[in-house]
Amino acid sequence: MLNIGVLNRGIVIDHIKVGGAMKIYTYLNLENMDCSVAIIKNARSNKMGKKDIIKIEGMLDGINLDMLGVLDHKITINIIDNGVIIEKKNPQLPEYVENILKCKNPRCITSIEQGLPHRFKLIDKENGMYRCVYCEMSSKGEKL
Amino acid sequence: MRHIISPTDLTVSELGELLELAEEIIEDPTKYSDVCRGKKLATLFYEPSTRTRLSFEAAMLNLGGSVLGFSSADSSSAAKGESVADTIRVVSCYADICAMRHPKEGAPYVASIYSEIPVINAGDGGHNHPTQTFTDLLTIKNLKGRLNNLTVGFCGDLKFGRTVHSLINALSRYDNINIILISPEELTIPSYLRTGVLEANNIPYEEVRKLEPVIDKLDVLYMTRVQKERFFNEEDYIRLKDTYILDTKKMALAREDMLVLHPLPRVNEISVEVDEDPRAVYFKQAQYGVYVRMALIMKLLEIK
Numbered sequence: 001m002l003n004i005g006v007l008n009r010g011i012v013i014d015h016i017k018v019g020g021a022m023k024i025y026t027y028l029n030l031e032n033m034d035c036s037v038a039i040i041k042n043a044r045s046n047k048m049g050k051k052d053i054i055k056i057e058g059m060l061d062g063i064n065l066d067m068l069g070v071l072d073h074k075i076t077i078n079i080i081d082n083g084v085i086i087e088k089k090n091p092q093l094p095e096y097v098e099n100i101l102k103c104k105n106p107r108c109i110t111s112i113e114q115g116l117p118h119r120f121k122l123i124d125k126e127n128g129m130y131r132c133v134y135c136e137m138s139s140k141g142e143k144l
Numbered sequence: 145m146r147h148i149i150s151p152t153d154l155t156v157s158e159l160g161e162l163l164e165l166a167e168e169i170i171e172d173p174t175k176y177s178d179v180c181r182g183k184k185l186a187t188l189f190y191e192p193s194t195r196t197r198l199s200f201e202a203a204m205l206n207l208g209g210s211v212l213g214f215s216s217a218d219s220s221s222a223a224k225g226e227s228v229a230d231t232i233r234v235v236s237c238y239a240d241i242c243a244m245r246h247p248k249e250g251a252p253y254v255a256s257i258y259s260e261i262p263v264i265n266a267g268d269g270g271h272n273h274p275t276q277t278f279t280d281l282l283t284i285k286n287l288k289g290r291l292n293n294l295t296v297g298f299c300g301d302l303k304f305g306r307t308v309h310s311l312i313n314a315l316s317r318y319d320n321i322n323i324i325l326i327s328p329e330e331l332t333i334p335s336y337l338r339t340g341v342l343e344a345n346n347i348p349y350e351e352v353r354k355l356e357p358v359i360d361k362l363d364v365l366y367m368t369r370v371q372k373e374r375f376f377n378e379e380d381y382i383r384l385k386d387t388y389i390l391d392t393k394k395m396a397l398a399r400e401d402m403l404v405l406h407p408l409p410r411v412n413e414i415s416v417e418v419d420e421d422p423r424a425v426y427f428k429q430a431q432y433g434v435y436v437r438m439a440l441i442m443k444l445l446e447i448k
Contacts, residue, residue, distance in 0.1 A: 107270060109253075113254060114227055134254065135269070138335070
């Protein structure tokens with residue numbers, strides 16, 4: 001596998017579905033952060049065949065990493081300090097999410113009502129399925 | 145304060161009470177002719193629907209209350225770009241209860257979040273239409289004497305037909321319900337109903353393309369119109385609109401006590417010759433609609 005320098009303190013987001021890294025990069029607003037970020041695309045994976053990985057130097061304060069599970073519920077988040085993994089977690093899907101998913105139903109009220117939050121309720125933990133609270137149309141976060 | 149956005153906003157027992165009250169009103173409507181004196185119903189109709197709007201207005205007038213409102217988005221502040229949230233905040237200052245129809249799905253739910261008065265969903269896009277469902281349930285209960293142990297067939301546009309979605313949702317809470325879904329491939333029920341309602345509640349159902357082979361199994365046949373306004377593409381509408389036409393030939397195959405329901409307006413999916421058949425109860429159903437709306441208004445206004 002391609003080697004990117006060892007992280008002394010930071011976060012590794014692993015097992016991202018191929019092609020999903022940029023979505024997470026955008027969601028975390030990493031382009032506006034003053035830290036080193038490595039995006040590894042199409043890395044070999046025993047579990048997934050291929051995967052994306054993001055390595056971030058330093059900690060992300062005030063960001064709910066569980067929300068990343070909405071974008072891709074199979075990811076693993078490794079928190080690294082002093083060169084060792086101090087915490088490894090799979091994000092728990094929140095029961096409700098706001099303004100992370102966007103309702104794709106053209107008949108949904110969110111398509112015209114200004115300022116209305118796009119709010120979704122978790123309906124299937126296993127498959128990461130959410131449902132728009134307004135029109136009840138289902139969405140799978142990672143497909144958005 | 146309660147709102148009615150989905151047919152399942154009332155528990156089975158609350159729904160039982162509502163239908164009981166509606167049946168009491170049927171017995172003696174004059175007893176209720178003044179119970180809403182001084183109360184106002186706002187009918188906020190962002191898309192045309194003469195039937196539902198008049199039914200709501202008739203219900204409130206029958207109770208001795210009064211009505212105000214608009215009957216299309218063009219004649220409302222929506223034409224100036226006002227949001228549903230702002231409109232309902234203002235209407236809350238003018239009326240005691242409101243019925244909202246909106247072409248966008250979820251609009252009445254949005255209204256309920258910001259409203260100071262009870263909001264009744266009078267139909268939102270292809271989504272829910274709870275008072276039509278209460279009407280359908282009252283019709284079935286009053287004429288069949290039960291809401292359990294029924295095989296109910298839904299025929300026509302099951303994809304965009306919100307009355308169908310709402311009634312399937314409501315029936316799924318009663319015992320021993322079998323559902324037969326009769327539609328062209330393009331107009332089958334949405335997947336959230338199949339998995340989230342039918343399969344989640346273990347309701348036996350089958351999906352078929354033709355009415356004739358299954359009509360003799362049915363206690364209730366719920367016919368629907370293929371609605372032009374739900375299609376983006378006129379070609380699809382023209383291709384699908386005449387797929388099922390109920391006529392006396394098909395009725396001859398059905399049980400003697402089967403009921404034919406239709407939310408109306410009917411176009412040509414039920415031929416007029418069927419109207420004379422005593423099993424055709426769709427016009428009675430419209431009358432039941434007024435009674436059940438009277439009961440609902442009373443319940444939400446907490447009038448005993």
